[in-house]
Amino acid sequence: MSDASINTQASTNEAGFGDYFALLKPRVMSLVVFTAAVGLLAAPGYVHPFVAFCAILFIAVGGGASGALNMWWDADIDHVMKRTQNRPIPSGKVEPGEAMAIGVALSGFSVVMLGLATNFVAAGLLAFTIFFYVVIYTMWLKRWTPQNIVIGGAAGAFPPMIGWAAVTGGVSVESVLMFTLIFMWTPPHFWALCLFMKSDYKDAGVPMLHVTHGRRSTRNHILVYTLLLAIIAVGMAFTGVGGPIYLATSLVLNALFIIGAVAIWRRSEEASEADGFKREKSFFGLSLLYLFLHFGAILAESALAPYGLGGW
Template sequence: MSDTSINTRADTGEAGFGDYFALLKPRVMSLVVFTAAVGLLAAPGGVHPFVAFCSILFIAVGGGASGALNMWWDADIDRVMKRTQSRPIPSGKVTPDEAMAIGVALSGFAVVMLGLAANWVAAGLLAFTIFFYVVIYTMWLKRWTPQNIVIGGAAGAFPPMIGWAVVTGGISIESVLMFTLIFMWTPPHFWALCLFMKSDYKDAGVPMLHVTHGHRVTRNHILVYTILLAIIAVGMAFTGVGGPIYLVTSLVLNALFLAGAVAIWRRDETVAERDGYKREKAFFGLSLLYLFLHFGAILAEAALAPYGWGGW
């Protein structure tokens, strides 16, 4: 099959496979898959590899369905914001009705198939995650309160809990802590992005913190949440998913993350504008590495545990 039959054909304006796949927010889906897989592999016990594969697949489909429904509802905002104008709906490649139909169909498919493949506790958590992201965050919080990303961040924090539930059929302190790690990481990660993408949300009328309360308040919030995040992240080293590898990784990452947050907090807006928000962009980039390496360390502890190397 040629590339022109798979991807968008610029000369015809017709949607291709790439446009429909873009509805699923593949970058976000990759984070969902990774954290869910870590939750599954770190959980005590185990499941058949085929069950594990199918479960992660259906969790990914559920995450993608949420993305499609988010794009359907936020099409008006996406048309205004520069970083989202090329998405399938604003660009005219996919209609809103198509996006909604795909999102609803994939949501039902993912939840039912996860229940059949694993258990209904995991399926219930997936269903609640989709509902929370689409209804609570996208339809309600996002356009109503500057704390939207704080509360709404819970939606992106559920995947490791779902992966854990696939194996155990329940919830534990370890899965809740993995949830909390992502939950507390989301605000400083996203607010750092907002600092150097400042005009997009204002133009779209989205009440992000930096729009409603200014950059100084946003910088203060980034520092406070980073301090709280560091306490939780390092504390996880002494739980069932932690160990020496995780502890060393977390100490180094949180030292760097705290230093970055303090640097942002000290910054004057005039200086930041002058250097093109260099430190804010560096902090945002570090935040991506921060989450990946924390969950990578949890995975390493779980992988080495059978050989007596992981955990305490």
């Protein structure tokens, strides 16, 4: 092999800024930022815009730190799964030790800075969120139980509570309900993805529900969790973060979500295979819109409240 080809290969595998940024799971981080911002803006009380910006920034950094530590620990299974083979560590662009160092450094930085910028209740919640996602979910539950995504989903549900605590210095019924909305949304959202990811998790030895209990059981679970989610989501309309805008939005979205879940429940594997899991993919896409619009409605109620147009 010539020197030129060696140099070309080395430059191809050399990590760039984009590779290090990818360690932070930016798509997941965007959800963290949005829900945390809604929790912060919907909370009663005033916070200076610069402090609010810093709070969201440090929450985002903490979420990214969790992502980096998750990729470090899961590098072995990421290498096996088609969906994750191009991540920075399995692709060989970032060393596992680098990812761990970045994750640990950003975790400490984000928690300390959030505490200094806002209060240490918010910082404590952020620290617990990172610990829960990395240790409880990634290191323990994910490879141990088919209920991994049910319990582990709590990690992704904390950001609005953190945003709320950054303003109020505490936890309330409203922030717990926002947490619960995301917590109950996560299983049907993720299980729908599992249905059309087919053998990825089985190949990696991860005991997801469809691997351990079968795809029919997964479809049953999606329907049950969707029905429970609808009760919680619509019920939130009658709390301090709800109102007519939220109620109308939630009624429409939950009707569509239940219709989609019933369609998935009624489907046979043969029918799903025949059309390339069209309904499952449609339900997964709707699930992304579902969460965004629910929190968007909460934000709208909060923004219009000072003008007497939001809330009850």
